[in-house]
Amino acid sequence: MSLYLGFDLSTQQLKIVACNEDLSTHSKYAINFDEFSDKYGTRKGVIANEDTGEVVSPVSLFLEAIQTLLDRMKKENFPFGRVKGISGSCQQHGTVYYTSGISDSLASLDGDSDKWYADLADSFSFPNASNWQDRSTEKELEDFEKALGSAEELCRATGSKAHFRFSGPQIRRRARGDSKEWRNTSHLGLVASFLDTFLTGQLRGVEIGEACGTNLLDIKSGDWNDELLSLILMKNSRVDHVSKEEEAEAAKQAREMLGPVVQPDDCKHIAKYLVGRYGFDEQCVIWPITGDNLATIMSLPLNKDDLLVSMGTSTTVLLLTEKYIPSVNYHMFRHPVCRGIYMGMLCYCNGALAREQLRDEVNEKYSTNGWDKFDEILESEFAKDEEVKQPEKAADERVGIYFPLGEIIPNAKPCKRRFTYSEKTGLVELSKEDVAVEQEAALIIESQALSCRLRVCPMLGGGRDTKSFEVEKALEALEKIVGQEVTVDHVSYSTDEFMKRPKSVYYVGGSSKNESIVRVFNDIFGARKGGYRVEIGDACALGGCFRAIWGCRPHEEHGLGFEDWIKERFDFAGNVDRVESARSGAVEQTWARFSDKVGILSLVEKQLET
Structure with missing residues (x-):
């Protein structure tokens, strides 16, 4: 029977979950980045500078963790040859910077080497990727809003106002430094596209859902915004006071550095060095890697107008909708699989x-x-x-x-x-x-x-x-x-x-275990098809698994949309409890x-x- 892998490269650990075609879990593996803390000087997966607010993660740490975990799976006789498809998620927003030698380095990577992190080290112009916890881009946030006139205009174009963690301001901050590392940068990516690049052995662009977390994508058209692209090369006419011609040339160069936005059906085969070392089938398909919140919605049977309410230290509400209604107080993303569907994300501090x-x-x-x-x-x-x-x-x-x-x-x-x-x-x-x-x-x-x-x-x-x-x-x-x-x-x-109600509401997180609280939430939402408490661990990795299974589905199932396909196969009895009214x-x-x-x-x- 075929297997499918879902990777979850988060801030503090890497998880890999294997699933069968019926969505059931075959096996799980994980490695905590604290194993490498002495070597890389990290704490909980990051290096933080309290004076500047900069928070980064070593790219070599990601590579060593991936190889180490795959090696452990091999020692446990995991059947890599049965894996038909792979997808997954990564910590959102983090940026990775490549030298011009990245493609040649991947092409020549030796499958027998035990130190891929060292073999590829010269392929990264900056040794560290930015992390979503970074708060060093205050000046850059002002620049992004000024480029389009206001926070509201930026939000209208990109689905969010400028945020510290977002990738565009992070890239501009490094460009502003004009360091030797920046001058050696030929290609730009996110942590998610880095994982896609490593798994395929080919330089990959940014997946369309994850691209929404950059402040660079025109979310309605699904393409990069040229005015904003020029910002990351410090050549925006409104902010950096250069000519329109220089701005246009900078936007063109930035497009080449980022590559085209990766669409939902843009898949590649697995890298040869992974085939040689672990015994993957060379026809194994790598589907686009997305961000963690986007992968979460792929782990559940969510249809448009359904809500996912995560009730943790903070409260996060994810909504699937056909309507594009951006707000400076929340986020809008493109769905990583379903065309014409957006994901709204409300993030509350006080939960x-x-x-x-x-x-x-x-x-x-x-x-x-x-x-x-x-x-x-x-x-x-x-x-x-x-x-x-x-x-x-x-x-x-x-x-x-x-x-x-x-x-x-x-x-x-x-x-x-x-x-x-x-x-x-x-x-x-x-x-x-x-x-x-x-x-x-x-x-x-x-x-x-x-x-x-x-x-x-x-x-x-x-x-x-x-x-x-x-x-x-x-x-x-x-x-x-x-x-x-x-x-x-x-x-x-x-x-x-305000006379409309969601179809279904799914509750996850610590407080979702409190029946009294969840019942009140559920009564106030008034979902037409009911509210449900969900017990599902490893959601990001599972979302990657399900996305890979769907991508590799038999031809006769191609008429189904992802939402209906997963709803037909999801184990409601094992994962969901209906919420009764208060x-x-x-x-x-x-x-x-x-x-x-x-x-x-x-x-x-x-x-x-x-």
Whole structure:
């Protein structure tokens, strides 16, 4: 039976997962980069300069880890000859810099050598790749926004405003130094394209989904943006004050250094040195390597208008959508496989930390430990609210803001504030004494879920949900508060946009194990096909496996899109638990009860200090 490999080259380790054609796991292997910390001077996989904010990872470390792990698999008699396809993911945004000798070095690499990391060392102009934790590009962020006029314009073009970790600003910072290393740079890549390059033995460009994390790709066209490309060679007419002719020439050169954007079906065969050393079949196909978040969505049966909510220290919401609605407060990416589909990504700083602070306050009051008392109170508060709440009535509704850390979504300073809404008086901020800790237990979970719903709704496809009694009352309640439009992150949307619900919601991460919290989130989202808690480890590597299996699928299955194909094969029984409602009544009814609070939260956010 054929096997498929998924690589996950993350910040601290390399994982390789092997899967069978039916998506079941055959075997798993991993190596932690701390094994090499003494040799490379790394800690948790990186070298950090606290003075400059620079964070890097040695490229030779990646190479040595790959060869070491593959060698261990060989010693354990892993059947490399049965591997038909390979894909995977890498830490997003990291940049790799090649000399002009990279192609010749790969062509002459000796499969019998035990030190590929040394054999290829001269192929990298900079020995270190940038890491997503790097914060040394403040000046470059200003330059990228100036090049297109504003953060909003940059976001509109590339799917994100300028970010420290993004690849374009990282490349420009190294170009600004005009060092010997930069002058020896002939080709540019990301960590993901580096892994693709090594596995194929050919210099590979950047995969289209991963390219969205560079601030260089025009996301709508799927091609590099020439104005932004000129920035990485320090020759942008608006920022660097060169002529348009010099800008155009720089953009052309940058295109050659990056290579064309790699499309979903652009695959290559495995490198000869891997065939010779490990016994891979020379017909084994390497499918494009993407970033970790993008690989995660390929590990689950997500269709358009489905959500994946990762409930960890921070909260991350991934959404598949046909609508391109960029915002400076979140990210939009191209799907690495499905053409015409985008991935929206909301990243909140205040997730589990904020919830744990309220839990600790509850435990202090009741002299308890753990989550049991918090959960009991949360469920009690929701039962109490259900008795008095009507979908069309917004009087004396409360919303809380709990940001122990400065928040990205919305852009706000650390704060802890509670507001009440009254039709007579409008928003009124409450003092701490006015809010009991029991009420706050409900408010914090509500506010976190409501913020997600507020931003997800405009990205969902189709029109408003069914014109049922509940939906009509929900719309009436929302419009009493905000009028005909809801403003989200300085953009106004019709209230009809907030009458839409996702199809399905999948919950992962530490807090997803807490049934009480997940039930509240699920009621607020009101998914039409339900909410599900997912237990799936090694998601990034599995996403690579599934992508490789799909790429190598039999010809008769070519009519299926990736979303439908994986949904037919995914082990729901073994990986998924359906989330029950925290309230009685139909899903639509519980969802409708929170529509007024969506409007109240949008008003509250306007009063937060940025």
